[in-house]
Amino acid sequence: MTSDEIIVALDIGTSKICAFIAEFDEEGDLTVAGVGMAASKGLRRGVVVNIEAAMKAVEEAIDMAEQQAGRTVESVLAGIAGGNIEGINSRGVVAVTGKGREINRVDVERVIDAAKAIVMPMDREVLHVIPQEYIVDDQAGIKNPVDMIGVRLESEVHIITSTISASKNIIKCINRSGYKVDEIVLESIGASYSVLSRDEKELGVLFLDIGNGTTDLLVHFGGAPYYTSVLPVGAQEVTNDLSIMLNIPFDEAERIKLQSGCCWEPLIDRNESVIIPGIGGRPPVSVPEMRICRILQPRMAELFLLVKKQLGEKGYLSRLGGGLVITGGGALLPGVAELAQEIFKMPARIGYPKNIKGLEERYRSPEYSTVTGLLQYKAQQIEEEGPVVDIISSGVIVDFFRRIGTWFKEFI
Numbered sequence: 001m002t003s004d005e006i007i008v009a010l011d012i013g014t015s016k017i018c019a020f021i022a023e024f025d026e027e028g029d030l031t032v033a034g035v036g037m038a039a040s041k042g043l044r045r046g047v048v049v050n051i052e053a054a055m056k057a058v059e060e061a062i063d064m065a066e067q068q069a070g071r072t073v074e075s076v077l078a079g080i081a082g083g084n085i086e087g088i089n090s091r092g093v094v095a096v097t098g099k100g101r102e103i104n105r106v107d108v109e110r111v112i113d114a115a116k117a118i119v120m121p122m123d124r125e126v127l128h129v130i131p132q133e134y135i136v137d138d139q140a141g142i143k144n145p146v147d148m149i150g151v152r153l154e155s156e157v158h159i160i161t162s163t164i165s166a167s168k169n170i171i172k173c174i175n176r177s178g179y180k181v182d183e184i185v186l187e188s189i190g191a192s193y194s195v196l197s198r199d200e201k202e203l204g205v206l207f208l209d210i211g212n213g214t215t216d217l218l219v220h221f222g223g224a225p226y227y228t229s230v231l232p233v234g235a236q237e238v239t240n241d242l243s244i245m246l247n248i249p250f251d252e253a254e255r256i257k258l259q260s261g262c263c264w265e266p267l268i269d270r271n272e273s274v275i276i277p278g279i280g281g282r283p284p285v286s287v288p289e290m291r292i293c294r295i296l297q298p299r300m301a302e303l304f305l306l307v308k309k310q311l312g313e314k315g316y317l318s319r320l321g322g323g324l325v326i327t328g329g330g331a332l333l334p335g336v337a338e339l340a341q342e343i344f345k346m347p348a349r350i351g352y353p354k355n356i357k358g359l360e361e362r363y364r365s366p367e368y369s370t371v372t373g374l375l376q377y378k379a380q381q382i383e384e385e386g387p388v389v390d391i392i393s394s395g396v397i398v399d400f401f402r403r404i405g406t407w408f409k410e411f412i
């Protein structure tokens, strides 16, 4: 197998940088062949702020994955997040001019282009243009208009943009490590491929990726994204609070959070305590788990209330028949689903990576939803390979028709 028959995904997170290499097995199923990890360096709130440091960690992660897979990596699919991400909905209209007024793929391309023609500040670029639905004459809710007859074709799309500097810094850091970048993909879009079911996306779902330094929001309904945003707050806020309130170093607070943290009081055993080693010659102290919970719970509640406020303002909360799905390392804090359920008044579940072979048990965790989802995103593009017309988007060549095929598959 040659290096261009592998898929390499890179998640440059605020707490860890991971590279996964996958290939298709004899049955044609996507299978993880190598995993590489490095502690995150040079990142702040999901954004590269020190290229040299991040570059070394990227190199380390890809090297390790290459060794495990016994493959040589040339190019990678990289995730992007950070407070600079914005999602907007837009609409395009074109007249159908072809023979017999039959809509063809070029009409679809034109109507997507029309929807893409938005006024954008000079410092931003488009990452994704994802069709939500098409309208042919007065008939709405069409997922694939090709071959339909009509005079007027409209498209509704979700456009995701980032600042040029944020994506350029990711590209620069990967290029300097010696690899090319296939495509930059919004992390929550990637993660949604490994975690969300088709039914959830159809019924309406709020997808939250609580990472270390960022929380990614994605709202799907009718099978397509309608709202995306990245909040510059994550699970590290919880550790910070614990460190301040218990007057202990950050690393010690992180250890306690991982070992005994919980953010839902009803789950706490009132008799349990945690021993905190004394700092600076002071004796160890015993802290009731309830006290720890009373530090963690309000901070997580604050995060959920922030999300709820953002979505409430947009009117999306009443359209989420599929409930709430939480992933990312922050989802591992016991009580997260219970607390979210109480705040959002809707069912909540923790999202684990699924439908991928060859993944060791320890990587079947919400922390790896993004990297596995990026693999699945790319695999779906490959599976849907159609006639190729290259267009330039955000400095990266993308295969437009292949993508259209992918979007259609999502809708059917």
Ligand SMILES: Nc1ncnc2c1ncn2[C@@H]1O[C@H](COP(=O)(O)OP(=O)(O)OP(=O)(O)O)[C@@H](O)[C@H]1O
Binding pocket: 012, 013, 014, 015, 016, 017, 040, 045, 046, 081, 210, 211, 212, 213, 214, 215, 234, 235, 236, 254, 257, 258, 261, 328, 329, 330, 331, 332, 333, 334, 366, 367
């Ligand atoms: N078992 C656990 N219990 C509680 N919290 C956990 C657990 N495991 C991981 N976390 C927390 O999850 C966070 C890391 O999550 P994740 O790996 O998704 O972040 P990241 O992808 O590196 O960051 P970001 O997406 O924000 O850039 C850390 O704050 C860590 O404390």
Ligand SMILES: [Mg+2]
Binding pocket: 013, 014, 187, 211, 212, 328, 370
């Ligand atoms: Mg992450």
